[in-house]
Amino acid sequence: MTYSVPDVPGESPAKSDLGEASNVWPMWEIFVRQTRGLAHVHVGSLHAADAETALQNARDVYTRRQEGVSLWAVPSVEIVASDPDETDSLFEVNTKPYRDATAYNIPDEVGHM
Amino acid sequence: MALQDQAEFDAVIAADDKIEPTDWMPDGYRKTLIRQIGQHAHSEIIGMQPEGNWISRAPTLHRKAILIAKVQDEGGHGLYLYSAAETLGVTRDQLVAALHAGSHKYSSIFNYPTLNWADIGTIGWLVDGAAITNQVMLSRSSYGPYSRAMVRICKEESFHQRQGYELLIRLCEGSSEQKAMSQDSIDRWWWPALMMFGPHDSDSTHSAESTAWKIKRVSNDDLRQQFVDATVPQADYLGLHIPDPDLVWNEERGHYDFGPIDWEEFWQVVKGNGPLNRERLDHKRAAWDDGAWVREAAVAHAEKQAAREFESRRTA
Ligand SMILES: [Fe+2]
Ligand SMILES: [Fe+2]
Numbered sequence: 001m002t003y004s005v006p007d008v009p010g011e012s013p014a015k016s017d018l019g020e021a022s023n024v025w026p027m028w029e030i031f032v033r034q035t036r037g038l039a040h041v042h043v044g045s046l047h048a049a050d051a052e053t054a055l056q057n058a059r060d061v062y063t064r065r066q067e068g069v070s071l072w073a074v075p076s077v078e079i080v081a082s083d084p085d086e087t088d089s090l091f092e093v094n095t096k097p098y099r100d101a102t103a104y105n106i107p108d109e110v111g112h113m
Numbered sequence: 114m115a116l117q118d119q120a121e122f123d124a125v126i127a128a129d130d131k132i133e134p135t136d137w138m139p140d141g142y143r144k145t146l147i148r149q150i151g152q153h154a155h156s157e158i159i160g161m162q163p164e165g166n167w168i169s170r171a172p173t174l175h176r177k178a179i180l181i182a183k184v185q186d187e188g189g190h191g192l193y194l195y196s197a198a199e200t201l202g203v204t205r206d207q208l209v210a211a212l213h214a215g216s217h218k219y220s221s222i223f224n225y226p227t228l229n230w231a232d233i234g235t236i237g238w239l240v241d242g243a244a245i246t247n248q249v250m251l252s253r254s255s256y257g258p259y260s261r262a263m264v265r266i267c268k269e270e271s272f273h274q275r276q277g278y279e280l281l282i283r284l285c286e287g288s289s290e291q292k293a294m295s296q297d298s299i300d301r302w303w304w305p306a307l308m309m310f311g312p313h314d315s316d317s318t319h320s321a322e323s324t325a326w327k328i329k330r331v332s333n334d335d336l337r338q339q340f341v342d343a344t345v346p347q348a349d350y351l352g353l354h355i356p357d358p359d360l361v362w363n364e365e366r367g368h369y370d371f372g373p374i375d376w377e378e379f380w381q382v383v384k385g386n387g388p389l390n391r392e393r394l395d396h397k398r399a400a401w402d403d404g405a406w407v408r409e410a411a412v413a414h415a416e417k418q419a420a421r422e423f424e425s426r427r428t429a
Contacts (some may be wrong), residue, residue: 003152003153003157003219003220003244003247003309004148004149004152004153004220004311005152005218005219005221005383006311006312006317006318006319006383007319008384018203018207018208018210018211019207019210019211019214021202021203021204021207022206022207023204023206024206024408024412025408025411027199044193044196044262044265045199046192046196047205048411049408049411049412049415050411050415050418050419060185060189061189061192061193064182064185064189084115084135084136085115085117
């Protein structure tokens with residue numbers, strides 16, 4: 001429970017209806033490079049009016065404790081995602097074992113390969 | 114592969130796997146999460162007020178820096194959580210509007226006043242401590258974005274609790290006035306902290322569904338007991354008295370027994386009749402209104418920049 005609040009007995013739950021969906025500021029996806037030599041990794045999203053403030057907000061929201069050395073901010077609408085319903089055709093599993101190094105038996109006496 | 118229907122959803126829940134935003138999910142699951150994550154986010158944001166109240170009066174520069182860092186973290190927690198809620202098809206502005214309209218609630222604990230400096234220690238120790246007990250459980254919650262937000266939050270909460278407890282160690286080592294101030298603080302915060310875990314399991318309306326969906330993985334009463342068991346020895350170490358005459362170690366259960374909670378007070382505060390419900394919301398709304406020009410200016414600036422860029426590309 002803790003940070004959620006129970007319904008008051010007898011109070012109409014219809015009260016918690018939300019108004020119209022809108023956001024004043026667009027959403028950005030934030031990526032942080034933890035240290036030189038590593039790739040930028042997605043850490044979360046935030047709202048900002050433009051690219052410059054997106055980076056400033058990212059600094060405040062996602063890097064308060066030496067989380068990294070470099071930030072990327074990408075407009076969320078620019079992310080192209082694969083169709084979740086086409087997962088099978090994009091990510092076949094186990095149909096091509098010959099692509100895997102472990103599919104080949106090398107005798108022990110050959111040594112590490 | 115995204116989940117397509119109830120059967121696939123049920124299988125993922127049964128396997129203790131995570132649900133992700135593009136998956137099919139029952140309407141009730143989505144609604145419960147929007148409500149819960151929304152309330153959680155609002156709690157973090159409103160929770161900045163009781164402590165923010167003492168930033169200008171912190172006794173040393175060191176304590177002031179700690180307090181600013183902690184309050185800033187809570188703002189960050191609110192933002193992570195609003196982002197998690199947005200993956201369910203609502204917007205942050207919608208949720209904030211619901212908070213301002215009073216149709217979305219936040220944790221009742223933040224409707225109590227911070228009357229002395231020791232309260233800053235007690236909040237870190239007990240309120241953040243209760244929050245950690247709950248949030249560690251929520252980091253195993255079935256909804257991926259919620260559980261990921263919790264992992265991040267829990268790391269920071271540990272700092273919150275430790276700085277609070279250490280503040281009280283220093284005070285309790287101090288003068289008799291400082292010790293008395295600490296005792297006064299725990300006297301006021303102990304019961305509201307226990308109420309944070311919510312109604313007894315037998316009176317908890319949403320619990321059964323939330324537990325079946327693995328949003329919630331431990332019951333209110335079990336979490337409360339876990340918190341009491343961990344906290345009593347910590348109070349002993351400080352030499353502070355817990356204001357409960359019925360508090361006693363139960364050898365047989367292997368837990369502390371504790372006295373009855375004043376549910377009348379709990380419901381009064383939930384309904385809006387707590388000491389500071391009105392002030393907290395008024396303050397939040399005023400800050401939102403005062404910041405309107407900043408939000409508008411940021412949008413105007415962004416539009417102007419975009420127009421300029423468009424123009425320079427066109428003429429290049
Ligand atoms: Fe927090
Ligand atoms: Fe906290």
